[in-house]
Amino acid sequence: MVRAAIAAALLLPFPLVVAMAQSQPPPAAPPSGYVGSNACKTCHADVWLNFYKNPHFKSVASGSEPPERTGCEGCHGPGQAHIAAGGGRATIGRAFSLLSPKQALEACLTCHDSNFDKANIQRSEHTQHDVACTSCHSIHHAATPQRLLAKKQNELCYSCHSGIRGQFEMPSKHRVNEGFMQCSDCHNPHGSFAATWGMGQRSHMVEQALDNQSPCLKCHVDKRGPFVYEHPSVRVEGCQICHNPHGSMNAKLLKRPVVFTICLECHNAGGSGTRNLGVDLQSARHNLLDPKFQKCTTCHVRIHGSNADQYFLR
Ligand code: HEC
Ligand code: HEC
Ligand code: HEC
Ligand code: HEC
Ligand code: HEC
Ligand code: HEC
Ligand code: HEC
Ligand code: HEC
Ligand code: HEC
Ligand code: HEC
Numbered sequence: 001m002v003r004a005a006i007a008a009a010l011l012l013p014f015p016l017v018v019a020m021a022q023s024q025p026p027p028a029a030p031p032s033g034y035v036g037s038n039a040c041k042t043c044h045a046d047v048w049l050n051f052y053k054n055p056h057f058k059s060v061a062s063g064s065e066p067p068e069r070t071g072c073e074g075c076h077g078p079g080q081a082h083i084a085a086g087g088g089r090a091t092i093g094r095a096f097s098l099l100s101p102k103q104a105l106e107a108c109l110t111c112h113d114s115n116f117d118k119a120n121i122q123r124s125e126h127t128q129h130d131v132a133c134t135s136c137h138s139i140h141h142a143a144t145p146q147r148l149l150a151k152k153q154n155e156l157c158y159s160c161h162s163g164i165r166g167q168f169e170m171p172s173k174h175r176v177n178e179g180f181m182q183c184s185d186c187h188n189p190h191g192s193f194a195a196t197w198g199m200g201q202r203s204h205m206v207e208q209a210l211d212n213q214s215p216c217l218k219c220h221v222d223k224r225g226p227f228v229y230e231h232p233s234v235r236v237e238g239c240q241i242c243h244n245p246h247g248s249m250n251a252k253l254l255k256r257p258v259v260f261t262i263c264l265e266c267h268n269a270g271g272s273g274t275r276n277l278g279v280d281l282q283s284a285r286h287n288l289l290d291p292k293f294q295k296c297t298t299c300h301v302r303i304h305g306s307n308a309d310q311y312f313l314r
Helices: 002-010 015-021 045-053 057-060 071-076 081-084 101-110 162-169 234-236 259-263
Strands: none
Touching: 045 057, 045 071, 057 071, 071 101
């Protein structure tokens, strides 16, 4: 906790802070009961022999004193009593098979609470539904050496969100199932800040790009702006007011098959839409009886914003 607080205060990368902390003498005598990772080798050879590949090995390799919070015991707690008893699940501080999701989360957060991307971990949809670190990460049997994931994305996410897979099979889609993108390009499974778009809506753990903007703008940079003439809906309601982010039956991931029906949700002269931004649909300029007016974007080509024309005509 203290170390994490220091890291947060100094905004230093976590490993550096660990190194700094390790280079200083301990403030008080270390709590007894820690024996170091080598003591685990004889009985847990399978786990021990692979451990050198684990990012958590680093804190072991430094050979630091005091040994608490390093190596095996950094997660499992002091091992002395456990060894004296000849093993057993109840004799070690943290046998994860006995921990509740909440306890497992707290164990990992003793070190990882200073990672910025986990700032919202406590209020994330996952944490609130008892999906803890160990539901997604496997320390000793990881499928990916990087990130220590229990399964590769996107299978990891589909193992619980099977309904989402079909959305990425639709005619218009982001190529997630083909492996060109992954869920974490748009989502932060550790929880996210409240979105600045789509006021009042749940964040759906959607990751942010720069300046708390929609994650879509990380890749679709031409939609970022700022534009001289903004189309307010892009920024205020967000991309998903017109697009389905995962996939759609309609071209360009659009929510509706015919473009004008999207536009008329807001630009409805009758005032039955959410706002009265009415277009006079019987006038010479916009006569919806004439099919050419049904695809509004044939004329309003810069629908995401324009630097040249207030009506987004160019
Ligand atoms: C980063 C935290 C962490 C570190 C470090 C760690 N473990 Fe574990 N260990 C876990 C978790 C979490 C589990 C629960 C199973 C899982 O998720 O893989 C576990 C499970 C185990 C098990 C149960 C059997 C198994 O294979 O799952 C043993 C035994 C074990 N650890 C021993 C060790 C030893 C020995 C070391 C040092 C070489 C060590 N652990 C280092 C987190 C850790
Ligand atoms: C004398 C042999 C022995 C030594 C040394 C030993 N263990 Fe164990 N350990 C066992 C046995 C036996 C079990 C019980 C396995 C079971 O019940 O499935 C066990 C269980 C565990 C578990 C519980 C896994 C679970 O089910 O969640 C953890 C964690 C663990 N050991 C970590 C360690 C660590 C860390 C060290 C080194 C500090 C260590 N052990 C040293 C014999 C040993
Ligand atoms: C004793 C402190 C400590 C504890 C406890 C701890 N970690 Fe770590 N963890 C680290 C350090 C240090 C690294 C290496 C950081 C780096 O390389 O940037 C790391 C790395 C990781 C990584 C890999 C990061 C990457 O970029 O590939 C994952 C995933 C991870 N930890 C998950 C966990 C989980 C899950 C738990 C709880 C079961 C846990 N950690 C408990 C200190 C800890
Ligand atoms: C719902 C699944 C899920 C849960 C729950 C989860 N993670 Fe992750 N975590 C991931 C995925 C997926 C990645 C890889 C993201 C990427 O590749 O960009 C990741 C990346 C990481 C990383 C490396 C990137 C970084 O932030 O430095 C660490 C460390 C980490 N997780 C630790 C944790 C800890 C600690 C917990 C619990 C407090 C946790 N995770 C809970 C899925 C999860
Ligand atoms: C162990 C099961 C499990 C895994 C693995 C898992 N999730 Fe979840 N996820 C849940 C549960 C449970 C909820 C909360 C209930 C719900 O909304 O379905 C949830 C909620 C979510 C939400 C918010 C849904 C909403 O309506 O706001 C998103 C987004 C999400 N998960 C994405 C992911 C991603 C991305 C991954 C992979 C990195 C992942 N999940 C892995 C179980 C899981
Ligand atoms: C292109 C960006 C993007 C990718 C890639 C992506 N998502 Fe989403 N996802 C979003 C956005 C944006 C929302 C919020 C939609 C809204 O607010 O209407 C969302 C919503 C969700 C929800 C909650 C709503 C629902 O439909 O149930 C879940 C669950 C979810 N995503 C899971 C996943 C999983 C699992 C993956 C990977 C297989 C994934 N997402 C990949 C952008 C993405
Ligand atoms: C990781 C990069 C990335 C992110 C993040 C991303 N996209 Fe895309 N998007 C792409 C790529 C690449 C394509 C090209 C289509 C393909 O992959 O076949 C694309 C295509 C599209 C298309 C056009 C589809 C077509 O049929 O021409 C739309 C619309 C779109 N994305 C909207 C969004 C929205 C909305 C978001 C945020 C929820 C988003 N994108 C996030 C990379 C991204
Ligand atoms: C007001 C509705 C609306 C909003 C909001 C919106 N779009 Fe679009 N977008 C459209 C329409 C309509 C098209 C199809 C244009 C066409 O038919 O040529 C489109 C096309 C696209 C395309 C494919 C063609 C191209 O211009 O590259 C991408 C990519 C795209 N949008 C991304 C985004 C992103 C990213 C956001 C959020 C920053 C967003 N859109 C917000 C209506 C919208
Ligand atoms: C979510 C609501 C919403 C949707 C959907 C939407 N718009 Fe808009 N649009 C607005 C708002 C709000 C303004 C700003 C009106 C103002 O400043 O008076 C605006 C402004 C415009 C303007 C400029 C009007 C002016 O007087 O400067 C045009 C042109 C326009 N929209 C066309 C479209 C088209 C075409 C579509 C469908 C592709 C569309 N809009 C979809 C909300 C929406
Ligand atoms: C044939 C080209 C064309 C098509 C198709 C078209 N517009 Fe327009 N639109 C224009 C022109 C030109 C202007 C205004 C130019 C001016 O007043 O200087 C305009 C202005 C607007 C304005 C702002 C002024 C006003 O009348 O309120 C909105 C909003 C708008 N259009 C929405 C739409 C919607 C919604 C659709 C689809 C139903 C659509 N347009 C289809 C050419 C078109």
